[in-house]
Structures are given as C-alpha cells and as structure tokens.
Amino acid sequence: MVKAAVLGAAGGIGQPLSLLLKISPLVDELSLYDVVNSPGVAADLSHIATPAETKGFLAADDGLEKALTGCDIVVIPAGIPRKPGMTRQDLFTINAGIVRTLIQGVAKFCPKAYVLIISNPVNSTVPIAVETLKEAGVFDAKKVFGVTTLDVVRASTFTAAVTGEVDPRKITIPVVGGHSGETIVPLLSAATPAVSIPEDKYAALIKRIQFGGDEVVQAKAGAGSATLSMAYAGFRFAEAVLKAHKGEKNIVEPAFVYLPGVPGGQEVQAAIGGQLEYFAVPIELGTEGVAKATNPIPNVTEAEKKLLEVAYTGLADNIKNGIAFAQEKA
C-alpha cells in the first residue's frame, strides 16, 4: 500500500499533480494538504473512479498531522511562484519558512517518507529540508530529492526542436547542477542517442534550457510560473521513485541531492571540485531511494566545463543561504 501526500495541493502545480497521482495505479491513498481549498480539490478528485482514496486537509484541526501520518511519499509544491522580473531567489523570504514548517511535519509524522521538493528556490529549499531533518534526527539522504525533472523535460523538448526529432521523448539529456538559470547545466555531449547541434545553435539552445522557466513566467504575465509542465515533471519523478521502490530496475532520473549521504555521492563531489555538498546528477533509484548517484562529469566538453564553473559559484551561494536559514532558526 502506498500513501502519497501533496503539500500545496490547491495550487497551480498541486491540482494537476494531485490529478495525476489520483489516476496512478502506484498510489493507494492520497492526502491533499494546503492552507486553502484542499478539501474542495479532494472532493472533486475523489469522484474519479480509481482506487486511490483521496482526502483533503487544511492547517486547522491538526490537518498537517492527519495528512502526513503513514505517508510513504510527500511531494511539496507549496509556496509562492515568480512574477516577471523576479529571480527564484526572490522567493526565498517566503518559501524558506513554508518549506521548513512542512518538513518539520514530515520529520514528526512520516520520517521515513520519500520527500520530493518542488518549491523554489530548490537550490536553497533542499538544504533547508536537509538541515531540518538532521535537526530532528531523522535524515536519510537517500530519500530527499530536489525535483529538477522539468529541466530534463525541457532539454528533451528544446533539443528535439533543433535536431528535428519529432518525438522529444526519444532524446535523453542529463541536466546537472541546480535549478535556476546558470546553475542548470545541460550536458548535450552525453545525450542518448547522441545529438549533433550546429555550432551556431549551441549557445541559444543552452540558454533556452537554462532559462526555460522565464519563458513561461513572461507568457503568464504575472499569473505565475510553470504549473502544468511541472505537474507532469513532478509526477514523472514521483512515479520513478515509486516504481523503483516496488523493485523495478534501471530507473535513472536526475535530481538535486545531498551528495555526502548517498551512494556514489562522494565520487561526484570529488569530480565537481570537492566543495559543493548538493548537486543534481542522474540518480539510479532503488527500493530505498537513491541507489547510486552517477558521475556524468568526466567526459564533458570544454564548453560544458565552462558552464559547470559558472554553476558551481551560483550554487555555492544558494546552498549557503539555505543552510544558514535553517541553522539560524534551529
């Protein structure tokens, strides 16, 4: 039996993500938590003729405790999204506290659950979650993920548009680093199958993948950021975790993880210069979460080395902010 929770379930990502979980055969029970409207969303979804029993909870009356108790997987898209002109770091002031509070709930009510963090800035909210779980004495690095799948999805879509491949799903590109602008590093040289990008199109393609989020923020013109593509990406990652949990083999998806605590993480950490404790790399998933973090760095091109150097600097600051916030509040 698998019980899943979505925290922030009434939001732009939360609603379609909850819909996908409700119709997934991998989920038996679904808890929807938000500070507004979650009972309404749950009532709506509960009419869908699939087995997953769906309930909604608000903060009042121990709602977080009721939503989380017994959960095996918790997906967190709670928090404010960007408007044009904002960076993801601009969301820190509000979202840092939201994530911390929700993770305190996870630590208390379902400490063994997989935790999938979507709330931005992911480069900082994941360190906040990790510090909060460490503080509560229940941290398992193999089970905490910053969801970077949307970058991977965009990399396939935008690269296919350049190569002319009609089905973008046939192109897999490891995207490493973090989840914001120049910390997002698509490794086109490691695409499967190999792709050939004309030299005059390379820089624009990289930039489009790195700043794909901005395209949506601009197009929505103040009404938020990516929600539907993110629900798809968040579900894809949750499904990967659950399938691997049930024993399916050879499931690999990039995610932003705490390297010192996962198998293969120390090797990755050494490959990226030894400084950063968090990095998105392709993760082989197993029955207990991260089975192995893989190191896609050794064969990178000179152009990719330059992208990585820029990413290291940006990431170091974002990670430091997250850790400082969590430790200050502890």
Ligand code: NAD
């Ligand atoms: P939204 O405003 O539509 O929804 C957020 C929801 O969170 C709302 O329903 C709100 O009520 C709820 N919420 C606020 N405080 C809460 C709390 N304390 N507890 C529970 N719920 C709470 O926003 P959205 O478009 O769904 O985006 C949510 C977050 O996801 C944003 O931070 C956004 O930047 C991020 N995001 C991340 C990625 C990624 O790739 N990781 C992609 C897109 C968006």
Ligand code: LMR
């Ligand atoms: C995205 O990549 O679409 C999200 O991180 C939302 C954003 O702020 O761009």
